[in-house]
Amino acid sequence: MLAAARIQQDKLNLKESALYYLDKTGQLASIKKKCIEIQQSNEKQVQIYSFLINIDIQELCQIDAELANMVTCKPSDAYTLFQEVCFTTSHTLGVIPKSIKPTQIHCNLMLKGLPTLPSFILRPRDYFASKFASRFYQFVGVVCSMTSPFKYTRCAKYRCPISECYGSDENTYVRLHTAGAKETQTVRNDFHCFYCGTLLVEDVNGRIIGERLIVKMVCKDAFYEASCPQYHQSITVYIRDDLIPSVFLGGCFNVVGIPTIENSGSKMSLAFEANNILLIEEPANALMPKNIPEIINQLYTDRVSSPWSFSSSMAYLFAPDIAPHGTFHKLKLHLLLSLMQTTQCEKILDVLAVGKDTHILHRLMMHAASLVNQQVTHASSTPIFGHIQKDPQTGTCIIEAGSVVLAHHGVCLLGCLDTWKKDAKEKLRAATDNRVITLTVPRTVDAGPLQIHTLPLQSTLWAYASPDVRKMKADLFVAQDIDDNSKKIPEGFSMVVMCDNNEQTWDEFKEASLIHQALIGAMNATQDQPHQVISNQDFRQFITLASQQPAELTKAAQQLIKGYFVGSRRVRSSGVRGTPFPPAALKTLTSMAAAHAKLCLRKDVTENDATLAIMLYEESITARFGYSTLNVHPCPHFRDSNISNYLGSENDLRMQQFQEQLRRFCANHDPNFSIHSPED
Template sequence: MDSLLSLKEAIVIYLDRSGGLRKLIEDCNVFKGAQQMGAVYRFSFDVSPSDMLELDAPLGDCILHDPLKAVSLFQSVCYLSIKTLSLIDHIETESQVNVVLKPTHLPPFPDYCLDLSEFPRGYGPMRPFALEGLVIAMTRVTKYTQGARFLCSEETCPCSRGFHHIRVHAPGATESATVRSDFTCFLCSSPLKEDVKSRVLGDKQLVELMHVKAVNILGVHDAASLRYQSVTLFLRDELCNSMRIGHLYRVVGIPAHVHQWPNVTWSVEACSIQPWTPKCSCLVSNNFQNLQAASACSPWRFAAIVANSFGSSVVPPGLYNTLKLGLLLSLVQTEDNPDSPNHLDVLALTSDSLIIDRYSFIKCTYPF
């Protein structure tokens, strides 16, 4: 009990110093004037593990190695703060507070890094890891259940009213783990029925992330047994639409196994996302410099030679030269904003869409 109390005290100090209490008050102001009582109130906090460890080592260790316990501690502190400061009038139970913790970074040690090319991915601890990869595909934004309220079907049971049975989404959980019809009351074991009007929905997006070295397979290499496999990354709520196909990102997320009988899928729940630029030399190779010098007599010869060689491992030389040249010009574009008027769009018409997909993939991964 003393250890839990000291952890909660450290959380209060951290939220006060980091501005988390101010953010909590601002978020509660949105719910305070609502006419209808909400079943679940969601609060998101960016946490710095390094600041946590400096403030209180056990709390920092809890954030890094036992995120579910850390969420429970933050949930208790937030509920007590809301009740003490009268931030939300209609809140009744601690389970109505849905806290989402988002580590901004992780210690730069191998135990906290996850290489997307390493297998097998067994059942490990559900704790944050840092991973880097290339976005190769993404879905449109859809809805998922953030939280739901259930009532006991036995009218004489105290749980037939109030907010005693609240279920919220957890990392790695499917929709059926949050909402289904076979839950039972913890007090009388009677079946629970959902209060559909109190269901809270959020945004969800799936992203396919692959190791950046996977782009090397588009070149000409000797046959080998090495294969790369993409990883499904779950983006939720404010993280949706924060990634773009063909860009590199550094992600802090929690790996989990998604059980959808009879299959088990290994995926990652994203906590924070940052653009990533790998450390590599930006110098032009000597071969390209010599080629440019040799073809300097013509303004088009160098571009024609490079366009004819571009993608030769995908399409035989001499085909789609115009498309190759257009993709090369697009690669030269240095504007970071794709919506700028100087952005070059390439329209390709063909009956073989696979070739175009490969060219788009090469373009987005900047092979030069």
């Protein structure tokens, strides 16, 4: 008797704590208000009173640690407890009819999160070994595929067919969908009356239908370690209707829910009923000089008097173990600029490298992509843009995310475009032009009206291709005859870097440098290996901080970019053999100038940033099509003996001369351009 009385008292204390929590958080008033609104509505025969109760575990733990432990570790008991509290309170306040039974009260306990303890984190090795209890866990995963919303039964009502039995009363037997339950568990035909044992009959008019969808998620750590999703290791997550708007393909989410094991023939998989799903976003910390790695801070201090030397020095010191100092210098600089724009912004800079040494291009891009938190390398087993098929279980269509979607707010390395089919190239061009991926539902999936799904393209794309060397011409003042890869695909990329030089001596220098480095590495002569002044970790930390810094365009920079754009469109389109100048160049130049300002740790995009962006763009256009009125000669590599021409005072003088020439060019072709810059 004493033990029973103690248990009853403990339960009463938990109910008091639950009631106090609801009152303290203002949710008790919301429950009362909702009950009154239902009573005043014209809805007849209200079957279910459904309440959404938000629970902050930390706040609840301060009120009653035992109750918080029950919510996290015994969710079914916690549901019953809050159901009884809401039922008793609503009856006491007189806001629900006396005919309402406890089974008609539905409390959806939504957790804002779980304690950051190892016991609450669902690890891959645990769920593949089925080592978990029937309680709340959380994991961080990436959405790889999702179905379209489909119907499921939230509530079903049963009655005893014997009219004299207590079970024949309305709303005596109400079944609600519980976490992890399938449709066959909610709606069944083998329920028996508690009073007389007779087989119950369902009241089909009492069903309440809801919507949910199924998503496949891969644990974040496993996803980015493998560089591409492994769908056979994915977790099936059921998302109810109120959480559906917050879920999207490629998004990284923290999922709180209850795991269960699903058996499909001889195959077992993990299912997760999502209680709550929270988007994981990269922190937007302000750039603090003390957070910059010391070695980079010293370099910045040494180069602060020059507007261009710091960014060139960073490119010069980047990835020396892959490409020796001076080789592929412009590609390294373009990759660093692109990394400045991989955060959540609209100014995305895609990069296409065109060169004979595709192996080196691949390694450089792989190395640069490894410096960001989210990067996906496209594999042949994964669709590029996405794929739609029919779900054999629900009959709805499954949208499987492609590589470019999975790299959400990160870098997607597409690899070599030489083997791509024409159709894939056209799709890529359309996607990069509009930053939207369009997927059409096949007739084999849905024979009804044509359905088109659009997915936003919010990743930075990197790729490389081989040039057609047989058609290259040495005269840069004559338009070049370029192949399909360099003619059609680049229009969809913001920055096209031509990595080969027309002068044979430069190519010989590049080849000699690469061969020398390979021989040194083969002989294990570590004393002669290229010294990596800035470590990969320092580069990663710097890129994370610099890319988050805002950069505002000044009037002088905007005027210079606009003047160059207008002048180039006029000059290049004229003449017997006009060469194209992309209409999207204005946006690209603005983005490149902003990226250079970030790379140089400047909050204002100055005329100097615009000058470098124009210089790089003019080099790209000249290398592809020839004819530069600004007398620009593309130089993808440089020798160590001429390092001062590219990193020191001689480079500053050369850039200043180019800037003056650029101003005169803009003044000749743009009537609104003022040759006297406000920054002078």
